[in-house]
Amino acid sequence: MKILIAYDGSEGAKAALDDLPRAGLGNSIEAIILSVAELWLPPPPPSTGVDESFPLYTPPGLKSARETVAQAIEQVRSLAKGASARVQATSRSWKVSTEVYTGSPAWEVIKKGDEWEPDLIVVGSQGRSALGRLFLGSVSQKILTEARCSVRVGRRPTTAGGAPVRVLVGVDGSPGAQAAVQTVAKGEWPSGTEISVIAVEDLSVPLALGSLNPQVTEWIGETDEGNHQWVRKMVEASAEDLRGAGLDVSAVVKEGDAKKVLVDEAKRLGADCIFVGSTGFSNRLERFLLGSVSAAVANRAECSVEVVRTKAAREE
Secondary structure: OEEEEEOOOOHHHHHHHHHHHHOOOOOOOEEEEEEEEOOOOOOOOOOOOOOOOOOOOOOHHHHHHHHHHHHHHHHHHHHHHHHHHHHHHHOOOOEEEEEEEEOOHHHHHHHHHHHHOOOEEEEEOOOEOOOOOEOHHHHHHHHHHHOOOEEEEEOOOOOOOOOOOEEEEEOOOOHHHHHHHHHHHHOOOOOOOEEEEEEEEOOOOOOOHHHOOHHHHHHOOOOHHHHHHHHHHHHHHHHHHHHOOOOEEEEEEEEOOHHHHHHHHHHHHOOOEEEEEOOOOEOOOOEOHHHHOHHHHHHHOOOEEEEEOOHHHHHO
């Protein structure tokens, strides 16, 4: 498994590193820690071959700019090395390397993701760049939206180190939600891990699922009761998939606004992470359940949030 970790040395970035041992990632991991100096390189010095007896004049401002960039790169490189040591201290079997770039943090993370094709990008919930401006706080939304792979917004665990890992999986029957279930099922979780599967029925949203998915047409009737039965079957099917992986699983259906219910339920359970799909079904009026709220949950939750993308979504 390949993981790209965006790191800027902030408390949010450090929290994302501390969250990794409770993420179910296992031991066979190749990780790159990517740190970005939010600076743009000035023109390079003249190439070799110039008569050194008549050196080209370098304006003081340009020379100062080059020195500033060099210092920033060294600072960021030091941050990346420190992050690597921090990760290796808790995950000794991982293969960890570091890379440093200059430019726009969001663009560099997304670009590296497109080139290297990791399975997961890890970002902190907030941070600051080398110039003191917001880094992953404002950029995380862009990475969540534009990255082609799954994205984990890591936050520092709120429970004691010896406490069981608690995971909340939001499902809505969509391919993205099914991918989230499979990601959790394939995870390498410590003994005692507790998984809660939850679906949220928003009764204010008129559903038109029958026109979107033939399988749903078989399960769901034209009444609210038929819809409720379909949601219950969908939740239980997801729970059974996870139980088949040997996990301790509970399942529940709640009513309300998915953005609020998922965040509140995670807080009530003391969850370490919420797993959701990146997209959900859509009706003619608005998106259905989790499709419209995965980014909102990632921004509002007090715990970590992993937004899972399907293989098809990655290839789009």
